[in-house]
Amino acid sequence: MEKVLLKNLGREGAHTVDSYLSGGGYEALRKALGMEPEDIIQMVKDSGLRGRGGAGFPTGLKWSFIPKDAPEKYLCCNADEGEPGTFKDRGIMEYDPHLLLEGMAIASYAIGAHKAYIYIRGEFLFAARRLQEAILEAYEKGFLGENILGTGFSLDIYVHRGFGAYICGEETALLESIEGYRGQPRKKPPFPALSGLYGKPTVINNVETLACLPAIVNRGAEWFASIGPEKSPGPKIFGVSGHVERPGLYELPMGTPLREIVYEHAGGIREGRRLKAVIPGGVSAPLLTESELHTPMDFDSLAKIGSMLGSGGVIVMDETTCMVKTAYIIMRFFSHESCGKCTPCREGTTWLKKIVERIEHGRGVPGDVELLESLCDNIFGRTFCPLGDGAVMALRGVLKNFREEFQYHIEHKRCMV
Amino acid sequence: MDEKTRREIEGKILPKYRTRRSACMASMQLVQRQKGYLTKEDMEEIARLLDMEPVEVEAVGKFYTMYNVERPVGRYHIQVCENLSCSLMGGEHILKHIERLLGIKTGQTTGDKRFTLSVVQCLGSCGTAPVIQVNDDYYENLTDKKVEEILERLK
Numbered sequence: 286m287e288k289v290l291l292k293n294l295g296r297e298g299a300h301t302v303d304s305y306l307s308g309g310g311y312e313a314l315r316k317a318l319g320m321e322p323e324d325i326i327q328m329v330k331d332s333g334l335r336g337r338g339g340a341g342f343p344t345g346l347k348w349s350f351i352p353k354d355a356p357e358k359y360l361c362c363n364a365d366e367g368e369p370g371t372f373k374d375r376g377i378m379e380y381d382p383h384l385l386l387e388g389m390a391i392a393s394y395a396i397g398a399h400k401a402y403i404y405i406r407g408e409f410l411f412a413a414r415r416l417q418e419a420i421l422e423a424y425e426k427g428f429l430g431e432n433i434l435g436t437g438f439s440l441d442i443y444v445h446r447g448f449g450a451y452i453c454g455e456e457t458a459l460l461e462s463i464e465g466y467r468g469q470p471r472k473k474p475p476f477p478a479l480s481g482l483y484g485k486p487t488v489i490n491n492v493e494t495l496a497c498l499p500a501i502v503n504r505g506a507e508w509f510a511s512i513g514p515e516k517s518p519g520p521k522i523f524g525v526s527g528h529v530e531r532p533g534l535y536e537l538p539m540g541t542p543l544r545e546i547v548y549e550h551a552g553g554i555r556e557g558r559r560l561k562a563v564i565p566g567g568v569s570a571p572l573l574t575e576s577e578l579h580t581p582m583d584f585d586s587l588a589k590i591g592s593m594l595g596s597g598g599v600i601v602m603d604e605t606t607c608m609v610k611t612a613y614i615i616m617r618f619f620s621h622e623s624c625g626k627c628t629p630c631r632e633g634t635t636w637l638k639k640i641v642e643r644i645e646h647g648r649g650v651p652g653d654v655e656l657l658e659s660l661c662d663n664i665f666g667r668t669f670c671p672l673g674d675g676a677v678m679a680l681r682g683v684l685k686n687f688r689e690e691f692q693y694h695i696e697h698k699r700c701m702v
Numbered sequence: 703m704d705e706k707t708r709r710e711i712e713g714k715i716l717p718k719y720r721t722r723r724s725a726c727m728a729s730m731q732l733v734q735r736q737k738g739y740l741t742k743e744d745m746e747e748i749a750r751l752l753d754m755e756p757v758e759v760e761a762v763g764k765f766y767t768m769y770n771v772e773r774p775v776g777r778y779h780i781q782v783c784e785n786l787s788c789s790l791m792g793g794e795h796i797l798k799h800i801e802r803l804l805g806i807k808t809g810q811t812t813g814d815k816r817f818t819l820s821v822v823q824c825l826g827s828c829g830t831a832p833v834i835q836v837n838d839d840y841y842e843n844l845t846d847k848k849v850e851e852i853l854e855r856l857k
């Protein structure tokens with residue numbers, strides 16, 4: 286498949302506006318500005334594009350919730366990329382920043398926003414600078430600012446840097462953060478489409494989602510819809526990490542079987558070892574084992590087997606991996622990142638971490654696994670935002686497949702592997 | 703806060719936003735960049751400039767882990783990723799190796815104030831694990847030898 290999102294990955298100098306223009310850059314924006322905003326929204330609906338930030342919400346539908354007559358609206362690009370195992374948006378921003386900016390300009394025009402923010406995690410300073418330079422170049426060439434390409438449409442794009450908080454990837458926490466508050470999620474409804482940034486209608490989209498737009502406008506909705514499964518089409522970036530021969534980013538059709546990603550593209554398990562488990566979409570996604578490797582990597586196929594595509598961050602673990610330790614690392618992450626707003630998550634993730642930690646360190650006691658399971662039941666569905674549920678889903682995934690490793694740890698005070 | 707910083711906040715940060723409060727995060731980042739951490743006085747000044755309460759600025763500073771609130775760090779802040787992909791690729795070993803080389807434990811600063819060692823959550827660089835961040839820079843695909851070279855260069 287011809288690459289659309291990662292065609293410039295690793296290409297020195299590809300990030301400049303001249304390089305982008307020489308590859309036909311900003312033609313899609315020119316075309317879009319000659320269309321009616323509603324027609325662009327329809328085109329994106331027809332393409333079947335679903336959000337790449339994790340939830341897979343249909344992008345065109347999300348845009349259509351924005352009230353047409355509102356005087357002030359915003360677009361926010363979610364570049365928080367905090368889900369462990371995920372490193373795809375960074376690839377786009379560092380090597381093809383104009384692809385993102387062009388996508389943002391198209392989206393802003395479609396929803397009628399004149400200001401847009403890129404919320405980028407604080408650690409990505411290099412990418413933030415790249416974006417800032419690209420924004421300046423775009424202003425110089427007339428792709429941003431007042432009266433873009435003589436069409437009367439105006440748009441300013443600003444970079445807002447986060448500063449260390451996974452929860453700011455949640456869209457309403459992200460808005461709080463731009464407004465200068467602690468990043469804690471807001472109550473929904475009202476949804477951001479009606480009351481978002483500064484109380485104004487706001488669309489929040491992931492970097493990869495927005496980066497799909499220039500190609501959709503250039504090549505048409507049918508082209509996009511023809512790639513991969515009917516209900517979740519398009520190109521998708523899979524970030525493969527862990528025990529594989531060739532970790533890295535792979536742009537493939539949505540719905541590519543997990544086995545093909547791990548064994549063909551990523552070169553299989555390192556040193557010829559055997560696979561033990563794979564997390565398909567960042568640590569919040571319940572892990573899968575050998576028997577599930579035939580699963581097509583798309584939103585619906587993974588949901589059907591009780592996991593999720595999430596961010597497409599594929600973490601591969603070979604037979605030497607201790608699953609109690611894996612669970613401990615993941616629970617440590619969630620308890621560290623719980624924003625503290627609601628009790629089930631704040632207290633619950635702390636307890637999950639403590640108990641898994643004591644099992645991992647050989648201090649587990651009989652009944653601990655059952656205790657974990659009952660804690661999970663008490664947290665799940667009772668938290669203010671999906672972070673708490675993510676912790677539970679991840680742990681349940683490990684326990685479902687590797688319960689006996691936990692029992693072994695408790696009994697023998699050491700690893701099975 | 704010096705005049706130049708104040709001018710930068712007024713001229714470069716505030717115009718990006720609809721409210722003064724929105725400039726809080728970037729202003730704190732700017733001040734921390736100058737000396738590596740934030741004092742109570744820094745936060746009070748930022749609060750005054752942005753029409754906020756000092757406790758509000760402090761709350762922001764304490765919420766986001768990259769702000770070093772009243773926590774001076776060494777000239778080089780070494781942050782080792784302890785999340786899953788890095789751990790699978792030997793992240794803990796890298797951490798121990800750095801502890802040994804610097805003669806400090808995680809969370810500590812060397813006596814000469816040159817290095818502070820911390821652990822952090824996923825840095826978004828899992829495909830090139832194990833990864834550390836030293837101040838602004840990422841170092842990826844680390845091995846013992848690479849770590850030794852990096853520290854040698856910074857010593």
Ligand SMILES: Cc1cc2nc3c(=O)[nH]c(=O)nc-3n(C[C@H](O)[C@H](O)[C@H](O)COP(=O)(O)O)c2cc1C
Binds near residue numbers: 338
């Ligand atoms: C705890 C949590 C963390 C999230 N982190 C991110 C993130 O880092 N990047 C992202 O794009 N979406 C993240 N999301 C999803 C966003 O809330 C939102 O659904 C997404 O940005 C919408 O964009 P999309 O429709 O283009 O996918 C996160 C959600 C939750 C609950």
Ligand code: SF4
Binds near residue numbers: 668
């Ligand atoms: S579920 Fe966790 S992260 Fe979400 S609001 Fe509650 S405490 Fe905060």
Ligand code: FES
Binds near residue numbers: 783785787831
């Ligand atoms: S797990 Fe270390 S960078 Fe993602």
